[in-house]
Amino acid sequence: MSYPFLKGHGTENDFVLLPDHDGTVHGDLDPARVRALCDRRAGIGGDGVLRVLRRDGGWFMDYRNSDGSLSEMCGNGIRVFGLHLVQEGLADPTQPLEVDTRDGIKVLTFDGDRITVDMGTPQVLGDSEVAVPGHTWTATHVDVGNPHAVAFVDDLAEAGPLLDAPTHDPGVYPGGVNVEFVVRRGPQHVAMRVHERGSGETRACGTGACAVMVAAAVADGAPRDTAYRVDQPGGSLSIIWTADDRVLMTGPAQIVARGTTDL
Numbered sequence: 001m002s003y004p005f006l007k008g009h010g011t012e013n014d015f016v017l018l019p020d021h022d023g024t025v026h027g028d029l030d031p032a033r034v035r036a037l038c039d040r041r042a043g044i045g046g047d048g049v050l051r052v053l054r055r056d057g058g059w060f061m062d063y064r065n066s067d068g069s070l071s072e073m074c075g076n077g078i079r080v081f082g083l084h085l086v087q088e089g090l091a092d093p094t095q096p097l098e099v100d101t102r103d104g105i106k107v108l109t110f111d112g113d114r115i116t117v118d119m120g121t122p123q124v125l126g127d128s129e130v131a132v133p134g135h136t137w138t139a140t141h142v143d144v145g146n147p148h149a150v151a152f153v154d155d156l157a158e159a160g161p162l163l164d165a166p167t168h169d170p171g172v173y174p175g176g177v178n179v180e181f182v183v184r185r186g187p188q189h190v191a192m193r194v195h196e197r198g199s200g201e202t203r204a205c206g207t208g209a210c211a212v213m214v215a216a217a218v219a220d221g222a223p224r225d226t227a228y229r230v231d232q233p234g235g236s237l238s239i240i241w242t243a244d245d246r247v248l249m250t251g252p253a254q255i256v257a258r259g260t261t262d263l
């Protein structure tokens with residue numbers, strides 16, 4: 001069976017998009033199909049899959065990690081998802097765009113090639129330990145719809161090759177966790193690496209950048225509405241935690257290919 005796909009990325013966090021507006025093409029979307037699509041040698045390659053579904057008269061982002069697992073939210077993915085709808089004439093970039101996710105509705109706004117997403121209200125839930133071979137850090141649990149453990153480190157290289165998931169407390173993170181390693185670059189400016197639950201180390205993570213910004217702002221005692229720049233191997237995002245307790249993430253998105261696949 002052939003079906004259409006697109007390939008896109010946000011700060012090099014890359015995705016296979018599957019237009020499936022009425023849900024009839026992919027049904028329950030078998031995890032094995034997600035793994036095959038995301039395979040970087042035998043498939044198209046990606047950190048995850050974004051299935052484009054219509055639901056209740058709006059749009060639903062059905063996000064899957066490259067191992068086939070589900071997540072509540074994907075910050076880079078939702079910018080790519082919104083750009084796809086605009087490029088296909090399915091959304092008006094002069095108007096706010098609502099996209100439903102497993103973490104509820106997110107609102108996107110478009111300004112040239114920059115897309116801002118209202119990511120909602122973060123929760124800062126305390127500290128526990130994360131570790132890689134030879135290093136253990138205290139990490140702050142920040143939930144931005146999906147779970148993150150944010151560890152401030154002396155050097156991003158300390159995290160090592162990140163071939164395996166960092167160890168974490170399964171009592172704190174029963175569904176697994178995305179782990180961010182962060183260094184300071186300057187005032188309101190940090191850099192991070194991430195090991196994503198279900199995808200391994202990626203070039204960027206939008207929800208991770210939001211969690212990092214929140215942890216940094218708490219540590220700094222920063223006033224609300226202060227913008228932080230969060231650098232990642234794949235590019236930078238701008239994040240603001242507003243006075244009304246919402247996190248706004250701004251960054252780019254690109255669609256790089258379209259085609260059909262038999263995978």
Ligand SMILES: N[C@@H](CCC[C@H](N)C(=O)O)C(=O)O
Nearest residue numbers: 071074075076146205206207
């Ligand atoms: N890369 C994404 C996050 C994808 C989901 C994550 N791996 C999880 O399992 O929670 C982003 O840009 O936010």
